[in-house]
Amino acid sequence: MNNACQTPKDDDIRPAAITEALDPMRAPRGRMAMRWLPRGQTAFWLIGAFIVALMVAAPIVAVAWIALFPTENIWPHLASTMLPRYLKNTGILMFGVGVGVTLIGVSSAWVVTMCRLPAKRFFEWAMLLPMAVPAYIVAYVYTDLLEYAGPVQGVLRDIFGWQSAADYWFPDIRTKGGAIIVLSLTLYPYVYMLARAAFLSQSICAIEAARILGRSAWSSFATVALPLARPAIVVGVVIALMETLNDFGTIDFFAVHTLTAGIFNVWLGMGNAGGAAQIALTMLAVVIALMVIERYSRRRQRFHDTTSRFQELPGYDLAPLAKIGALAVCILPIALGFMIPSLVLIYYSIGYFDQSWTADFFEFAGNSLLVSGLATLVAVGCAIFMAYALRLFPQPLLKVCVRLSSVGYAVPGAVLAIGVLIPFARFDNALDAVMRETFGISTGLLLSGTVFALVFAYAVRFMAVSYGSIEAALGKVRPSMDDAARTLGESPWGTLKRIHFPMVRGGILAASVLVFVDGMKELPATLILRPFNFDTLATHVYQFAKDEMIEQAALGALTIVLVGVIPVVMLSRAISKSRPGHSGQS
Numbered sequence: 001m002n003n004a005c006q007t008p009k010d011d012d013i014r015p016a017a018i019t020e021a022l023d024p025m026r027a028p029r030g031r032m033a034m035r036w037l038p039r040g041q042t043a044f045w046l047i048g049a050f051i052v053a054l055m056v057a058a059p060i061v062a063v064a065w066i067a068l069f070p071t072e073n074i075w076p077h078l079a080s081t082m083l084p085r086y087l088k089n090t091g092i093l094m095f096g097v098g099v100g101v102t103l104i105g106v107s108s109a110w111v112v113t114m115c116r117l118p119a120k121r122f123f124e125w126a127m128l129l130p131m132a133v134p135a136y137i138v139a140y141v142y143t144d145l146l147e148y149a150g151p152v153q154g155v156l157r158d159i160f161g162w163q164s165a166a167d168y169w170f171p172d173i174r175t176k177g178g179a180i181i182v183l184s185l186t187l188y189p190y191v192y193m194l195a196r197a198a199f200l201s202q203s204i205c206a207i208e209a210a211r212i213l214g215r216s217a218w219s220s221f222a223t224v225a226l227p228l229a230r231p232a233i234v235v236g237v238v239i240a241l242m243e244t245l246n247d248f249g250t251i252d253f254f255a256v257h258t259l260t261a262g263i264f265n266v267w268l269g270m271g272n273a274g275g276a277a278q279i280a281l282t283m284l285a286v287v288i289a290l291m292v293i294e295r296y297s298r299r300r301q302r303f304h305d306t307t308s309r310f311q312e313l314p315g316y317d318l319a320p321l322a323k324i325g326a327l328a329v330c331i332l333p334i335a336l337g338f339m340i341p342s343l344v345l346i347y348y349s350i351g352y353f354d355q356s357w358t359a360d361f362f363e364f365a366g367n368s369l370l371v372s373g374l375a376t377l378v379a380v381g382c383a384i385f386m387a388y389a390l391r392l393f394p395q396p397l398l399k400v401c402v403r404l405s406s407v408g409y410a411v412p413g414a415v416l417a418i419g420v421l422i423p424f425a426r427f428d429n430a431l432d433a434v435m436r437e438t439f440g441i442s443t444g445l446l447l448s449g450t451v452f453a454l455v456f457a458y459a460v461r462f463m464a465v466s467y468g469s470i471e472a473a474l475g476k477v478r479p480s481m482d483d484a485a486r487t488l489g490e491s492p493w494g495t496l497k498r499i500h501f502p503m504v505r506g507g508i509l510a511a512s513v514l515v516f517v518d519g520m521k522e523l524p525a526t527l528i529l530r531p532f533n534f535d536t537l538a539t540h541v542y543q544f545a546k547d548e549m550i551e552q553a554a555l556g557a558l559t560i561v562l563v564g565v566i567p568v569v570m571l572s573r574a575i576s577k578s579r580p581g582h583s584g585q586s
Helices: 016-022 029-036 039-068 075-080 083-114 120-126 135-146 151-160 176-201 204-212 217-246 249-253 259-269 273-297 320-351 359-392 396-405 413-439 451-475 479-487 492-503 505-521 524-529 537-546 550-576
Strands: none
Touching (some): 039 359, 039 396, 039 413, 039 451, 075 083, 075 273, 083 217, 083 273, 083 320, 120 320, 120 550, 135 176, 135 320, 135 537, 135 550, 176 249, 176 320, 217 259, 217 273, 249 259, 259 273, 259 413, 273 413, 320 550, 359 396, 359 451, 359 537, 396 451, 413 524, 451 505, 451 524, 479 492, 492 505, 505 537, 505 550, 524 537, 537 550
């Protein structure tokens, strides 16, 4: 019978709303959730999610506005004088760090994952340890060790009988090359952990097929494993480059004039907030370019496993000389990026304990705990709210808002500080003027120059970290759990509290630890936004190291490092368990 003559089915003629009412399971999940909620609760979750997303995105919008409409436009002066140098130095630094983290991260990930080595299980997690040490602390330590008055050059002079610096040549650590080495040693774990996770998730069948066809181990890596892991490697490199843009302590100590240093120079040195915002907008353009490059590089890359059968990775036996080289690939980054700085900090902490273990130290530690703890509560709480709202209403507009709220991590801390401080200061000044004129009282600083501004900036910057962990955890909860709770008459809040919270506790804990540790290490935003006479451990270490007094700051630096080790252990365990068919052995 001709299709045109067929009697239309009910589904073909009745409106979609009637179809969904008769058969709710055929409705889009977002509409089902909206019908599940009373009208007031629908508005609460939707409007609340939009408000959180807009608040998180507001500092970035503020930076763009201030840069495009400054009170005093010095852009022509910046573009013709300082900006080219800032861009050149930033480009050199990012290129060098990109090459460094790729070489160290990919090679160590492959060796640890695919080769049989002594103490392999130790290297699996120890390769992540340099992530626990902020780059500026490594910079302070190596400057103290390698400068003319330091122990390394002192020993060399004693051994060879040199009397002055004119008698020999020694590389200067406080250069762009030194900054590249320091940043590469502390940022390569981003590439290592993503590359290793990619290698672990690959099916051994593809590699074995390459070996059967006559490929060597190196050729199999270059032609099979590396292309399969390329998307993950690119993401790791981009994250490392974003962290390079965010760094201030290292480049300031090494006197490398990058865009980040330019923000501090123009704002604090020249007193021009508009010019600082214009440099910040340039940094945002660089960040966006990095994200576009990352997406563009993978636009046509589609790699899929052809089998669901996974087996233990066999591991390659290496020749003696190759094994020595493989061990060096693993040992050197750990020694240079973590062991040596940690040992130096321990030595100084013990030697100068009486000078460091003071009431000021407890005050700085308390300030760090306060700000990082509050930021953790805000960031994790907002992330839970937005992730659950998106689960209830997977609408395109809400998805866009959630994505916007997650870009804060890509924005350097100095840029974010401008977007927070200037609008807050203008609001405080306007409110103070109104209150003086109307009631004759001064409100002072309510937002800017307070702990509130600092906590807000931390929460915005680290929202993506918390949201990613919580979204991944919620994604593992089957939608049927929500449907069952709805059938039993449970409210959305009750479902979140009684069903989802117990199931995603691990994700919430991971998000909390990551945000807390990142807050403890954050330096650029803290330097700009902290209240007067308010120091954290990070600013305390920065101030003493800047005055060439790293010994007195060693205890504070060591505390930051010890706190940073916690997420390293968590990440290592998660990566080891990421391979399909994992048996529980690391």
